[in-house]
Amino acid sequence: MADGGLRIGQVAQRTGLSVHTLRLYERAGLLASEVQRDRSGRRVYSTWDVEWLANCVKFRASGMPLTTIGRLAQLVREGSGNEAERLELLREHRRHITEQLTRLRDCLDLVDGKVDSYERHLAAGARGDPWQQQPRPTTAEPSHQTG
Template identity: 40%
Template sequence: MTYSIAQAAERSGLSIDTLRYYERIGLVDPPARDSGGRRTYSDDDLGWLAFLTRLRTTGMPIRMMREYAQLRHRGAATAGRRKQMLFEHRASVRARIAELQSCLEVLDYKITHYEQIEHTFIEGITA
């Protein structure tokens, strides 16, 4: 099964421009081309794009994704290095989640605080 760039964009959630941009900067291998010179993405290509978007969602910078892509390109010998990268990245994602959760507590507190103000305000009116 192959996909046009528009289909690849739709399935990956990236824009057509972003797909070409990722190719330019070496994040994805140049896909095959049809007889007219148009890109045809394979299922493998889409799988890689799906993984990339996960890394992106978790805040991995492009230069690190590129490093990962280059290691991947060099084959099984680099599996250890890649695993190490994911391992470290996972730790940073966990830290990020913890950070967000701690901020959530502050938000909860603030929102509660506003509710108290509202109650006071209403009491002030009805009193």
């Protein structure tokens, strides 16, 4: 395991991505540095590549689309000088994550509420349905309001 020098299978193991996906990511331009090849054409990933991929995994897991990761990768590939742009991109993603977090917490509230009510319901011996449309008031007609 001398520094650098992992092949695709090993990288797959330690990133949790499939080899297919690794190749896909490369084709899609997600890699921030050209992957080396050994003399018979097989990919050779440096440990830096693997770290980068681990980051990609987290970006994906937090909903960053492949194209965006690609843009970031490109910026890094281009080297120093565009840090402001990278920062911008990262900030935007951070915003995106925090939004997801609040939405998710909101949903969790809903689900928690439902779970609670069903638990109480079942504990109390199942009288009535805590989540049922009312016993059908009438045969609803849209009452023709144009609004």
